[in-house]
Amino acid sequence: MLVILKQTAKEVGHEAARMVAAAVHANPKIVLGLATGSTPLGMYEELVALHRAAKLDFSKATSFNLDEYLGLSHDHPQSFHYFMHSNFFSHVNFSPDKIHIPDGSIRANYSEYCDGYERAIKSAGGIDLQILGIGRNGHIGFNEPNSSLASRTRLKELTQETMEDNRRFFPAGAEIPECAITMGIGTILDARRILILATGESKATAVAKTIEGAISAAVSASALQLHPEVTFILDEHAASALTLRDYYHRVLELTKKYTPEKLA
Numbered sequence: 001m002l003v004i005l006k007q008t009a010k011e012v013g014h015e016a017a018r019m020v021a022a023a024v025h026a027n028p029k030i031v032l033g034l035a036t037g038s039t040p041l042g043m044y045e046e047l048v049a050l051h052r053a054a055k056l057d058f059s060k061a062t063s064f065n066l067d068e069y070l071g072l073s074h075d076h077p078q079s080f081h082y083f084m085h086s087n088f089f090s091h092v093n094f095s096p097d098k099i100h101i102p103d104g105s106i107r108a109n110y111s112e113y114c115d116g117y118e119r120a121i122k123s124a125g126g127i128d129l130q131i132l133g134i135g136r137n138g139h140i141g142f143n144e145p146n147s148s149l150a151s152r153t154r155l156k157e158l159t160q161e162t163m164e165d166n167r168r169f170f171p172a173g174a175e176i177p178e179c180a181i182t183m184g185i186g187t188i189l190d191a192r193r194i195l196i197l198a199t200g201e202s203k204a205t206a207v208a209k210t211i212e213g214a215i216s217a218a219v220s221a222s223a224l225q226l227h228p229e230v231t232f233i234l235d236e237h238a239a240s241a242l243t244l245r246d247y248y249h250r251v252l253e254l255t256k257k258y259t260p261e262k263l264a
């Protein structure tokens, strides 16, 4: 695992966007796995800026979003559909038929729907680069604690903690979704390369358990230890509980020296 330590959340977004842009340049037909939440907002802003200023071209790229709340229509302001369109897709030249986001408005046959999402990822050739955030409880996507490390896309019941974390995005008094459709840990681990971002003190414990703790279904993100191509980009607050920070800095310097392609 490569751990890139930055000072600020802004730098995290900037570095993530730089890596995504390099990957899109290298392979215009890239299949991206995309995430929502407050963490990747800076990355999307920067990618939009690169599209405008440097003609970063998404026209041949395909995307699969990680998850969506169950029960929210596409135009619901708190849906991840709305998030993706307002923060990213409406500002760049992604082809609408290459955008995939789980449909939170389905009312039945969840397994069939989720199996179809898995098939769509497969028939697009699999995900080349997966972007992730991390929850305070160590979830990736909506893979709450004790999700099977082999799980695939499915309907998932949200923990009370996650529902409370999400409350800030909803108007006062609104009902908070209690389930989501999410890619599984197994789906995420099938991606060829993974970029996981974390900012802020509230993520420090989850980040430390993920990188330096044991692999455990209790911390879903710890399953990333099984993946050979994972890069963490952290601000100093999210990194504050890591014990090997000096070593991670040294690994980064030596990576620049010996295997710079890993940072492209």
Ligand code: PGA
Binding pocket: 036, 037, 038, 039, 040, 133, 134, 135, 136, 139, 140, 141
């Ligand atoms: P956040 O969410 O970026 O809004 O903190 C991350 C997550 O829960 O995966």
